[in-house]
Amino acid sequence: MGHPLSGTARGRWLTRGKDGRLTLHAPSDDGLLRWTERRPGGPEWTGPDFFPAEHLTDLVIAQGADGIVHLLARRPRADDPGVEIVHAIQYQSGRPVTEWRSLGNPYRTAENGRKAGVPTAAVDTQGTVFVFLRNAGRGLQLRREQKDGKWGRWEDLRGSRLGDGPVPAATSDGHVEVAVPSEQGVRLWAQDAPDGALSAVEPPLECGALAGSGTALETAPGRLTYYWTDPESASVVAHRRGGPVVPIGGSPGDGALAALRARVDGQDCTVLAQRGADGTLLLGVCATEAERHGMWWSDTGVACTGDPALALDALDRVVVAIRGADGAPRLTRQDPDGPGLTLSPDWRRL
The missing domain is CATH 2.120.10.70 (Fucose-specific lectin)
Structure with missing residues (x-):
């Protein structure tokens, strides 16, 4: 193999597309590797297909009910803001992955930008992508895709002394929630209604x-x-x-x-x-x-x-x-x- 795996992705790195075929994504040192079932149910696979993308770290994969696969990662920058969160899409099984698009990060300076955590994501029933990130102050940030395909601003959901690795998920009735470990126990944010704001659920779980x-x-x-x-x-x-x-x-x-x-x-x-x-x-x-x-x-x-x-x-x-x-x-x-x-x-x- 010309591009060996450098690890496993976070999230759903084995997905099933609308055509029933499974896809496996994995990071390499200089890009993304992908294997795809030849036919639904296997057993034969094609790949690996290689998609070059230098300097990506912390690959995260999420999938919505529409079958579209969303890929997120961190990419270091020499200038401000030091680290950017990037996003790419696979629309169908076996089809090319789009170019990586920068979502920036909540900060303007490299000093704070490099303290931002690993992104995680959930996709609601309308196909809206929610990206969560522990910020430099150890609170929680959210950036969500809008209905016109553009991205809104980073939202500060607050919180304190959070650990890395938020756990977001979407339900079949259109709600998004996220649980985050913290020094005070597990914190939870949830929507009261689809498309709504995410609010902290109190009190934290004492565990x-x-x-x-x-x-x-x-x-x-x-x-x-x-x-x-x-x-x-x-x-x-x-x-x-x-x-x-x-x-x-x-x-x-x-x-x-x-x-x-x-x-x-x-x-x-x-x-x-x-x-x-x-x-x-x-x-x-x-x-x-x-x-x-x-x-x-x-x-x-x-x-x-x-x-x-x-x-x-x-x-x-x-x-x-x-x-x-x-x-x-x-x-x-x-x-x-x-x-x-x-x-x-x-x-x-x-």
């Missing part, structure tokens, strides 16, 4: 969250469940607004969780994936919104580096993607004839 570990999943219409790593107990926890923080076990490493809803033995289940403390891929399964009854965890024994990714293919089989110990992307699929969440032992190296 710790490892920065960069969180993910969110819509587990009922209009309702999100957040998952993150509690650094004190070294356990994964689950939380829904208005409910308790529920420990669900696991043996997480220091990376992010991936979450997905899927049919397992005919039942609506939540699937979690993480790189465990021993460096192997761990999977957790429970009935959706029934975490209090227990999460079933299994260690695949497959070594991985970086954060795993989950997606459903065109046949609604769970697909798990990792960056292997050799640095190459690998993936496998659910065996529909096996009991529970049985994965094929044949990992495809891309």
Whole structure:
């Protein structure tokens, strides 16, 4: 491979397009790599396609219900504001990625600009992109796309002593929320109505969250469940607004969780994936919104580096993607004839 992976992207780096084909995006030192299924459901893939883009770091991927894939990253600048947030789009599976467009950052000076955190994003049901960023003062900034395709100004959502790695998500009823770890517990901002302002939800949750570990999943219409790593107990926890923080076990490493809803033995289940403390891929399964009854965890024994990714293919089989110990992307699929969440032992190296 002429352009080896430099890591894994944050967010949904394995996506399913409107045509049912899966796409895998990954960063390299000098650009972006992309693999695409030849046909819906696989098993053959094309790629890697290479899209040159120098000096990008912290690649983040988000996807809306319209199937459009949004890519965000940080790019250093020698002049003010020191670092800019850049954005590119893939409109359809296998189609070219647009040029990277600068969204700037909330600051005019390089000194403050370089203190801005890693961008994260959510896309609402209308296709509007919301970009969140921890600012230099450790509060939260938002920049959102407007209906005419232009971008609004950076909005200061305030907050204090926030950690990096906001966890935004959009629901099927058009709302956007974001959870952020802080020294005071987990902070949450939410919309009262689609297209509305995001307001802080008080009080903060009195629990710790490892920065960069969180993910969110819509587990009922209009309702999100957040998952993150509690650094004190070294356990994964689950939380829904208005409910308790529920420990669900696991043996997480220091990376992010991936979450997905899927049919397992005919039942609506939540699937979690993480790189465990021993460096192997761990999977957790429970009935959706029934975490209090227990999460079933299994260690695949497959070594991985970086954060795993989950997606459903065109046949609604769970697909798990990792960056292997050799640095190459690998993936496998659910065996529909096996009991529970049985994965094929044949990992495809891309």
